[in-house]
Amino acid sequence: LAAGIGAVGGALAAQPAGAAGVDPVELGQQNQTETSTRVTASGALSDGLFGEATNGSATSSAWGVRGETDSVNGYGVYGRNRTSNGATVGVHGVASSPDGTGVEGTADGTRSATGRGPVGVFGHVVGVVNGRGVLGQVTSPDSEAAGVFGEAIEKGWGVTGLGADDDAGGGVLGICATGDGRGVNAVHQGGGIALEAQSIGGVGAVVGGTVAALRLGPSSGAPAAGTETHSFGELYVDQQTRQLWYCTASGTPGTWAQLSLPSLRAVTPFRVYDSRFGDGPLRLGSTRIVSVADSIDIVTGATLATDAVPTGAVAVTFNLTVFSTVGDGFVAATPGDATSFGTASVNWSGAGRVVGNATLVNLDASRRMKIFIGGTPGAQVGFTVDVTGFLL
Incomplete structure (x- = not known):
């Protein structure tokens, strides 16, 4: 444990006696001029140094282990894992309270002329396969829990990762094993940038x-x-x-x-509307809203397929056929939210005509078109709409 074991809040106790044969170690207040204090333990579940603080309150803080250093490149608390295998940890912090923190590091200095800047928690991996400088793990069902939480109060970065100079190095690695989780999740609560990635030379x-x-x-x-x-x-x-x-x-x-x-998707033609099933003839002075979303049976008018024209389609190509005509007139196909028309889609002259035309029309947001009618007094007409393609 490097210089900077500094102050140990309240009392500092090792793992209770009997754990892998390791005796308890108790340390009182350490002299801040002391240069080195080492506590050694061996065996399974042993702790070189274990600190527990139980006298905190709403207005005061307590630390199980607190370290400070004034030296250049020094560490307030330094933990090292010397084993070559196993899931051992240099420094391990556990929080059991709802808003507690297992390990917290605070940096309040300023960047030196050549340094990386102040760092609250620094993790360093050297020559170890699959090693982690800082590892955060969440076992709580709380969706707001965080394995590693970084917060920048003013300028700076909540979490900074620095990778090696080879292909295998990574500054920050996020792994998620659940189907709906995120390896790395970035959220900005204001109007700034949630995630930024930059490379100096790549x-x-x-x-x-x-x-x-x-x-x-x-x-x-x-x-x-x-x-x-x-x-x-x-x-x-x-x-x-x-x-x-x-x-x-x-x-x-x-x-x-x-x-x-939008690209045109040609389809096997299907009917989406027939005025003989429910609405009846379209009469002069009225309009008719036609949904093209679902296909219908040409004999019964029953729905055959929903979303035959899918959500997001902006236009359709179709055949518009008029029948049982009365008088002379025309019909005009427009988007479903149109309030007027400019050209005719089908014209007829005389009673009892059957006339068809292939055309294209934009749709409104609900996949609808509107049919207008014009002509001589008393003009009316029945009509069908058969879709031949859509633009998506």
């Missing part, structure tokens, strides 16, 4: 996965329609249209280029 981040290398979480609406401030280089996924955007210039909301365009 690649900032390499990602890979069996299912997918990377998944971008969707956002609501197109970025160009928002009021947030964005920066050059950002990627954005529109949850409604499933489109990927790239920020080409910083600003509010910035300048954006669409990287992913």
Whole structure:
């Protein structure tokens, strides 16, 4: 134990007698000018130094082991694992209270001219396969529990990892064995950056996965329609249209280029609407909302398949057929949220006509189109909608 065993809060006791034949060791207040104090123990479950504090309160703190050092490159508390095998630990801290901390390190100094800066807890692995400088393990069912918790009150980094100069080194390694867990989880509670990766002379981040290398979480609406401030280089996924955007210039909301365009998926034609099943003819002066989400039976009108046109589809190609016409007129297909139309989709002249046309129309967010009718007084018509493809 290097210089800096400093003060031992209250009393400091070793593991109780009888544990692997190790006798208790008790130390009182240590002289802060002392340069070295060593407590040695051997055997299974033995402790070189064991500290327990039980006299803490809501207004005062107690330490099982507390170490301070004023020396350059010194350690307040130093633990070393000398064994070559087994799950041994240099320094082990256990917290049994709800908000307790097993091992806490606080750094309140400033960076030296050549140093790495003040470090609260420093873990160092030298020449050991699968060694960990700092290992945090959570066995609590509490979703807020943390194996390693780093907090930066002002500037600085909550957790900093420094890897070796070869391919096998890693500054921070996060491993998760549960299906819905995270190896490393980064959360920013304000408007800053939750996770940042930089390389001085190489690649900032390499990602890979069996299912997918990377998944971008969707956002609501197109970025160009928002009021947030964005920066050059950002990627954005529109949850409604499933489109990927790239920020080409910083600003509010910035300048954006669409990287992913909807693609046409041709399908075996299926019917999604027939006015003979429920709604009846479309009459002059009215409109008709048509959902294209589900396919229907052409004989009975019963639903055959839900989401035949999937969520996220922005347009459909379809055949619009009119029948049982009355008078002269036309119908116009528009997005479901449209309030007007500009062109006709199908025209007819005279009664009892059957006329069809293939066309394309954008959908609203609910996968719907709207059919308008125009024509001579008293004009009316029945119609069907058969989908031949969709844009997604």
